[in-house]
Amino acid sequence: MDERAKIPVSLPSENPTQSYWQDPPDPIADLRTTEQLPSTADTVIIGSGITGAAVAWGLLQHSEPGPNPDGLGASIVMLEARQACSGATGRNGGHTKAASYRSFPAHASTLGVPAAAQIAQLELSNILAVHAFAREHGIPCDLEACNTVDIIYDEGDWAHACAAVEAMRAALPPGHPAAEYTLYSAEQARARFHVHDTHFGSKEEKVCGAVEYFAGSLSAYRFCVGVLRMCLDWGMNLQTGTPVVGLSRDVTATASTTDVVGGDGGDGVGAMWTVHTPRGAIRARRVVLATNGYTARIVPRFQGVLVPLRGQITAQRPGTAMPNGGCLPTTYSFCYKKGYEYMITRPQGSRFAGDVIIGGGLAREPDEGLLEFGTTDDTAVNERISRYLREATPRYFGSDWGDDDPAGRVRSEWTGIMGFSPDGFPFVGEVPGEKGLWASCGFQGHGMVLCWMCARALVEMVEGRDNEQLRDWFPDTYRITETRLAKKFEGRLH
Structure with missing residues (x-):
């Protein structure tokens, strides 16, 4: 590094x-x-x-x-x-999603519980402020206020998620919206969110549970x-x-x-x-x-x-069996050991309604994507990540994906440069x-x-x-x- x-x-x-x-x-x-x-x-x-x-x-x-x-x-x-x-x-995944519970224990450990709670509150406030500004000023950005769900495929991550949610509920005032999470068992998650157990290489990855909470999607551009x-x-x-x-x-x-x-x-x-x-x-x-x-x-x-990191995203036409033509009521993250993908679907009334926007895949790269750090080259894509993201949707949704659209699964793919601090x-x-x-x-x-x-x-x-x-x-x-x-x-x- x-x-x-x-x-x-x-x-x-x-x-x-x-x-x-x-x-x-x-x-x-x-x-x-x-x-x-x-x-x-x-x-x-x-x-x-x-x-x-x-x-x-x-x-x-x-x-x-x-x-x-x-x-x-x-x-x-x-x-x-x-x-x-x-x-x-103008190149991100279109998510307004905090996932504050995932970082809360680390923040509480290093900064103290009050500071960790302040960060979680700021993240929710940011989402609400962006949504409110878009509505107040009539900015046409396909804004969708909705819940999101994290589908968790690792037993250790699931235990961490449950403990983190409880820690946030204890740290914030009763009923505070930044600590409003709903937990689902594996069986409930598969039935409610149309997800399936998967394989990555020779390793089976089973749904362990899910966490649902408020988020949203929009065209940030x-x-x-x-x-x-x-x-x-x-x-x-x-x-x-x-x-x-x-x-x-x-x-x-x-x-x-x-x-x-x-x-x-x-x-x-x-x-x-x-x-x-x-x-x-x-x-x-x-x-x-x-x-x-x-x-x-x-x-x-x-x-x-402040180190650049190249990220990658694909826009995919929804599979023929996707509920509501692909316009799902929640956004998603698929969380596995050391990594995740994030996903939104385009809402009804938007251009290409039902399209699936999915990004991530860095942790599946050799050395957890080491070679994507330090690069500012967004003129090209990483072909290994491309293949991985193209295959991710039918892997996560299984029979609920169905056949690919006759025009092809992938509509477009692109990269963008993020910035990371120590x-x-x-x-x-x-x-x-x-x-x-x-x-x-x-x-x-x-x-x-x-x-x-x-x-x-x-x-x-x-x-x-x-x-x-x-x-x-x-x-x-x-x-x-x-x-x-x-x-x-x-x-x-x-």
């Missing part, structure tokens, strides 16, 4: 595999709000995924809505190396694009096809120079940042890294600390020793239940409201510290 973590992080690759969600791309995919790159900005946000969009929206709530007449000296400029929302947000459109209406300047190739700080900046791009906002005399791109440079009072697995390419101190927690806050450089990144493939609330917390910090009210709901363990940046990366946790 040491050697994989040392691989220099690159810029996002050109011509990535096409995500199911980005077919076709949204009309703003290649938008440049102004023909020329603005020369100055109050805030430059690097990255146009859900984190960048949520941070922009939060900051814009304290500005006057409406476009800047010439786009120069704009309040917020967002830079994206490729198309808008072309990174992990369409959700994010919807938020970006709202930000554009409020005057944000979006510049796609504009990779950041360097970042420098003017430590001699004075209050008069910060006034050029919006004043010091209560920060006092601070450094000016210059963001370098192939199209020119932007001077800004502050920079926000919404770059997840690519962060170390821009800020080298994250190299070997301790399994995101990095949120101001980069130590780098005044005006902020980050929210490293979501461990768990972004849809972390990004929104982490962005909200970052906005509070940026705007000087880093107080006890924030600490009541935002975990201290997510904050960037020198100690965390010095930790050694050893692989995925939880």
Whole structure:
């Protein structure tokens, strides 16, 4: 793992595999709000995924809505190396699923029960906030609030799940929604969720039980694009096809120079940042890294600390025997020793209703997917993982899958780049020793239940409201510290 973590992080690759969600791309995919790159900005946000969009929206709530007449000296400029929302947000599995019980015992052991409970509550709050925002603003993203189920194929994992659920129920107030789980025996799970015992290689894997709880699904791409459109209406300047190739700080900046791009906002005399791109440079009072697995390419101190990991997903046409034409009432995870697959089905009324979106398979790789760490190449797929995911659906659903669709089982497959930290927690806050450089990144493939609330917390910090009210709901363990940046990366946790 040491050697994989040392691989220099690159810029996002050109011509990535096409995500199911980005077919076709949204009309703003290649938008440049102004023909020329603005020369100055109050805030430059690097990255146009859900984190960048949520941070922009939060900051814009304290500005006057409406476009800047010439786009120069704009309040917020967002830079994206490729198309808008072309990174992990636009390439994920469409799940809003916390599975907090699976990590709760480890969090309780290392951080204490109150901190573990706070993390579980934040994850549920993130799901509810994303769903509420999509509904409130009418964002057409095929949002489906529903339950999810974890089908567990390992006796040790099943015992762990039962114990973890009980621990969460004891730690949280009675009836708290973050601790609402329903447990099913193996027989109940097979009957209720249409799943079967399986084989992997020569090893038989039997259903041991199931855990059901609240989650949901959506097109994260369409959700994010919807938020970006709202930000554009409020005057944000979006510049796609504009990779950041360097970042420098003017430590001699004075209050008069910060006034050029919006004043010091209560920060006092601070450094000016210059963001370098192939199209020119932007001077800004502050920079926000919404770059997840690519962060170390821009800020080298994250190299070997925030490590990319390539994930893979397929979209499959439902088998002919799948109930409700494949539009299942729950989403799924299939959990086995040291690994899992995650799955949603496309809801009624959506394009390709009933399609099965399934990702994972990393733990079935040699050395548990070691060679997928450190790579930022999303232009190709891993053929072994492709074969595994293609075969996963009839293996899990057995006779309830039926025959393949006459058009073929697989509609599309693609890869995406995630970002992982040594301790399994995101990095949120101001980069130590780098005044005006902020980050929210490293979501461990768990972004849809972390990004929104982490962005909200970052906005509070940026705007000087880093107080006890924030600490009541935002975990201290997510904050960037020198100690965390010095930790050694050893692989995925939880």
